Amino acid sequence: MRVIAVNGSHKHDGNCAFLINVILDDLKMKGVETKVYNAHEVISDCKHPFCISCSSPCSRVCYGQKLTELFYDMQSSDAIIFASPVYFGTMSGQLKCIFDKTRDVRAKKAVLGKLGIAIACGASKYGGQEKTVSAIHDCMLVNGMTVIGPSSSSAMGHMGVCASAPANEDEFAISRAHMAAERIYEELTAF
Ligand SMILES: Cc1cc2nc3c(=O)[nH]c(=O)nc-3n(C[C@H](O)[C@H](O)[C@H](O)COP(=O)(O)O)c2cc1C
Numbered sequence: 520m521r522v523i524a525v526n527g528s529h530k531h532d533g534n535c536a537f538l539i540n541v542i543l544d545d546l547k548m549k550g551v552e553t554k555v556y557n558a559h560e561v562i563s564d565c566k567h568p569f570c571i572s573c574s575s576p577c578s579r580v581c582y583g584q585k586l587t588e589l590f591y592d593m594q595s596s597d598a599i600i601f602a603s604p605v606y607f608g609t610m611s612g613q614l615k616c617i618f619d620k621t622r623d624v625r626a627k628k629a630v631l632g633k634l635g636i637a638i639a640c641g642a643s644k645y646g647g648q649e650k651t652v653s654a655i656h657d658c659m660l661v662n663g664m665t666v667i668g669p670s671s672s673s674a675m676g677h678m679g680v681c682a683s684a685p686a687n688e689d690e691f692a693i694s695r696a697h698m699a700a701e702r703i704y705e706e707l708t709a710f
Contacts, residue, residue, distance in 0.1 A: 520707050521552040521596045525589070527603030527614030529559035534640040534686035535602040538696045542600060542636075542680075545700035551707070554592065558613040561585045570619040577622040586617070590624050598634035598667075598703050601659070605641030605651045618658040631663040634706050636699055637679040640686050648681035655679075667702055675699040 524543060528535040536555070543553040562568050564583035573580050579587075593599055603610040624630055637659070639651035656666050656678070669675045675698040682692030 520550070521554075522546050522598045522600065522703060522707075523554045523556065523592050523596045524600040524602060525556045525558055525561075525614065525617065527558045527601065527611040527617075529557070529613065531557060533604070534682060534684045535604055535638060537686045538638050538640060538680055538682055538692065539600060539602050541693060541696035542638075542700045542703070545697055546704060549704055551704070556585075556589045556592075558611065558617050561589055562613050562616045565620075569616055570622070575622075576626050577620075579623055581620060586620060589617070590621070590629065593624065593633070594627075594629040596633065597707055598636070599630065599659075599664070600636050600638060600699075600703075601655045602638035602640075603651055603655060605639055605643075605647045608647035608650050609654045610639075610651050614655070615658075618662075621658075621662055625662050628663065633664050634703065635659040635664040635666050636675075636703060637666075638682070638696070638699075639679065640682040640684055640692075642684045644683050646683070648683075649678050652679040652681060667706055669698070670702060670705060673698045673702040673705060675702045 564585040567581040637655035
């Protein structure tokens with residue numbers, strides 16, 4: 520079993536990173552392989568940071584090595600966590616750039632049916648976390664992923680894990696992150 524996370528923050532030790540690690544540490548204890556990708560690093564390595572809509576179908580001219588690795592890993596994983604800081608009520612530009620570059624992933628059905636969970640952290644208590652989670656869900660759904668919600672035994676948050684900074688002091692969000700790990704594992708071991 521393999522679960523990867525894409526951190527939409529440029530920070531390796533920020534709030535999104537903290538919440539990702541809560542989930543991945545729990546999964547590692549259950550024997551799940553994990554890896555974290557930093558969206559900023561992946562996009563900085565690309566020939567163009569944005570999808571430049573050069574051709575249809577996508578010819579991957581804007582890709583870099585790190586993005587190619589990420590997309591290969593997405594195909595090899597059972598579940599993908601996407602985390603983002605709330606930027607102006609939605610996901611970060613870096614994370615959106617990655618989603619914009621998934622046209623080829625979508626065409627190849629590379630993540631069709633893969634499990635997906637979203638995390639959002641904002642500075643304000645009602646700063647747009649659920650809208651950010653919803654925007655990430657939209658991108659997962661366009662790719663045919665299966666968005667996971669809570670189950671009766673794991674109330675990970677109705678939409679996903681939403682936190683207010685500093686995330687390491689947001690006890691409610693931390694408990695939701697632990698439940699998200701349980702929820703992912705529940706799905707991974709369901710059949
Ligand atoms: C450009 C920008 C826009 C932001 N917009 C919002 C916002 O709309 N709502 C909010 O609650 N926080 C907003 N924030 C604060 C970040 O979401 C917050 O600092 C977050 O915890 C950063 O996560 P990180 O530590 O993983 O980078 C914004 C921060 C930046 C830099």
